[in-house]
Amino acid sequence: MKINHIASLVNFILISLIVLLGLQFQTQVGYAETNATSDNAKAQKQDNAQAQNQTETKPQPRLLVVPLDNRPANTYYPKKVGQAGGVEVILPPQNLINHQTASDTLDQLSAWILENSDDVDGFIISADMLTDGGLVDSRTSKQTTDGALQQLQIIKALKEKYPTKPLYVYDTIQRLAPTVLKDGNLEKYNLIRDWAITYDEVKNLNKISQTTKLIQLETKIGSNLIDEYKQIRARNNTINATLIDWTKQGYIDYLVLGQDDANQTGLHREEHENLIQKINSSNIQHKVSVFDGADEVDVILVSRFLSTLKNYQTSFKIHYLGVSGTEWISPFDHYTLQTNIAKHVIAAGGIIASPSQQANIEVYVNTPNTLAKNNDAMQNLLSTNIEKNDEATVSINDEVSQAVAEIKRQIANGKHVVFIDVEKVNQANQAYGDAIINDIGITNLLSYSAFNTAGNAIGTAIGHANSRFLYLEKGPQTPDIDERAAKGHIEFLLNSISSDHIYRNKVAPKTEWYVRYIGGNAWDIGPMKKSVLFFTNEQFNKEFDLLHAKVKGSKVLLSKKTGSTAEIENFSIQKIDMPWNRLFEIEFDFGVNLKDRNEK
Template identity: 25%
Template sequence: MHALFPKLDQRLLFLLLVLPLLALGAWFLRHPQEPSATLVYPQQMMKHRVILIPLDGRPPCRQFVIDAGRISGIEVLTPPHEYQDYYSQPGDTRAMAAWLQQSLEEQPADAIILSVDQLLYGGLLAAREHPATEAQVETLLQFLESLHQAHPEIPIYAFSILPRLTPQDTIDGYEERRDIMAYSRLAGRKAAGLAIDEGKLQALHDKIPPSSLERYLSHFRENAVLNEKLIDLTRQGILTRLVLGQDDGEEYGIPNIEKYALQEYITNSGLSEREVFLTHGADEIALTLLAAWQNAQAGIKPRIFLQYNTPAASKQVMPYMAVSTGVCAEEKVRLLGGTLSRTPEDADFTLLISTNDAERDTMGSRRQTVQMLADAQAAHQPIGLVDLSKHFTAAETVLPQLIASDFPLNQLLAYAGWNTTSNAIGTALAEACLYQAAQKEVGSTEEALSRAGSQITFLQNRILEDYFYLKEDIDLINGSLKKAGYLNTADLDLEHNYRWANLMLQSLMMRQIQAYSHTPALQAPFPVATPEGIRFLRVKELKADMSFPWPRTFEIYLETTPLLEILP
């Protein structure tokens, strides 16, 4: 001490070093601290292994499935990024097929979930634009047969996507594309038995360049032939289950003509919905199949009560959907192997679906929706929320009302409000089913807390992206990009501006997270059932990493890291 402070005597040292410690102790006596809590660090406690060939490399098709698998102790293995598609660049289909075979040789899997569009075309966007030759289709079919013969004990869950109504991007010209879509809608109405203006249909037919119309129609013919052959593989037992998804549909159009023809082919093949299932949607199918497989292998048939924010909501047809919200929801329940309950008391959980539309005067239902959630929480009935917006605006969503009312968000079984109705409902139902299955299979308190940590991570990922980004920050980012000269935010130059674009995303989202982290809605304790009884957790801190996975702003890569603590 004297070497460091030669001019200071002992009394002065005492005043400088000891008195501050005494003052700090006195402060703690006047300001008692909360009892120390134990932090929770979720461990990767995996019980199952599933191999996934995703529809494409976007987070909803790949990362969502990996993250949701952790909720139920399922390790989801995906191909290396270098084999995966990247926006308009197709994936390496041969490398991906070889990787799948090698992975099965190195270590067995409990199930395979694979996208036909990825293995045949290299991803969803490539499937929309590029035709496949007969030889390429035959190679794929032979690969699936050889895969089954080599590993007959491993179930193969395959899914294929029907083309959407919108013409391929290779068909250029605004008027030409508009005329093709008008033609498709009229042809769809005629096929459905509705009266149409035959003269208008013929006029559109004559106006569209024959090569463009043929390219558009041949896309559906090719897809129909492919799907019929996949149905045949399912009848032969090579595919355990096949799901056919309708991407970005409408009530009437040529895609529906193919859909109904395939439904007839399935019926004539004598196959049930457990073997071949037609559904509306695309991006969420792999995640839904993961939950369906988990339910099947665990012998679980979840009883689900569907609740709506207004009496008319179930009949409402939301954007990019070919069917009503109610038809879509009931369809997803069947796909998961569940059944519908008449009351929440008889259900394993409730899914509350809000479909607010500012133009139809449904905004007043938001307060009622909050009350529905509060009532379910008070009655200890597990409930998830699908928070849809007709115009994709924050004003039409329920989440701000929940935060303002201090609703304990982490008691939700699921949350989703991303993109289309089918995406959101399928994602929320899958999350809820996976967590309920996990709760039934936990063998220790440590495992129960780990599953809860994975559940909260997935839940907060959806809240941060589906609401804070897609309903608020995306418009600010798009506006800034346009001011900088990017008139098309679906075609960014991330090769040269990656840091700038991501810094803008991160700074905006971090401001949202900082404000959100201090809300009672996030900080409220939530119960977790363990073999030793109910334990209460709360989010002590919330961090997140985010970036643009593709050169567009439509979706983000987002990984939340909630720091959880066990309350004493």
């Protein structure tokens, strides 16, 4: 008893010390919310002043983006991708796009859009944000159909006021399950998702053998929750259909309907098919894209804006490192991988090159070795308990070595190369990730992504690659803007390799262990956020030194037209955060310094 008592006391002291260190770290290093806010405000003022000076020299295109929500994928990503392409992305204030935004702020958001509409050259608008305050609340019954349609009227108002400005809108086809923000939601998530799939298979696809399972699920879930779920789906489907009508009527220049996490069967399937039929019967296939994925759409439409601005269709050639995309449907998706890639490329303003054609951009896609691999990826998507890569995966085996050699050869021959990793949901292949840092060089790629689902990774990488390509090939403006665009490009590459590979494979498992150790919840770290961020920062810093050593001194192309280059002098981590107070999202913000600009 005495020994146990002493051990407990020692554990208590250790945990208390870590928490206190975390609090001290917050105050001294800048992770305290007050200091971070102050620093961010200063940085924003500097960015605004720099942008203003650049605009006075030669105006940059300005694009107003109303994002899906305030997660990094929908705010930081489009802003940095826009910067890499020479576009200034204007986002609403944080209080108007917070994922817990109250309904009375929706009118304030519309007012903000109108107030800033004169000063921009185009619009990207998330219907989910306009109607519900973001993706999470769009899956709830807080908003009525009539209320949602009323909030969307700002779209018509914008097009009537600015008929020549590009207006892109996107909406989600509702996923099969509710949002997971706490551990307690996991059972509800799995039950409703399973019911929605089983219901479609029994009622619409006549799989009678599943009837008993359907009855059991309905009994466990309850009729009230099922009825509410159906009503929410019906409301969101009405909004999808209305936006198609408005596209036909000319209020929307381009519409994306992103299928949120789904399956080959489920209640979404019939909705999806009916929407496609409506698009085809309206003869607006060239103005609407429907694909698997939602979080990447902001980046895709930034790319499309640049393609329209430059009047150029970038060509992409696809290479599979594993099973062919013609055969494989990735987890949570509806289309084959090849079809989903093509749909993203077209929405981004590009085209797919045939194997025999020359292409502007070479895209390498890491897929599973077999069709059966990773078909049941639910737990990997929901959990931060990342599975360990076995030795065969981590080691640089023959397949990885050959792929790395091929990519390096393409780069040496002056090709633009993109690497997309969709082998596993929400986790990069560690061997490829390490090879990109140590051998290929992350800054030698045009883009890299292993973000979340296959659709998310595809759209993020394609949108970023096309935006940067168009700037290099079509858009040099002034030396200052060239440098700012290059910094945005490198900072986004560093973010991608850090969040998708380093964090997921090397830091997140340790952070999850730490959260469990101090009695916390990986889906709600709020009360312990300061100490969790301190621990995460300490773990990431162990990997940062290697990344910095590999990237420092790398050459960066500023302008292909002038041939000017610069060298990466150094870079720093300006911010690490978990904006939704859960381990699932990590936000990195890097600051890059360049030197030795060389004009050829």
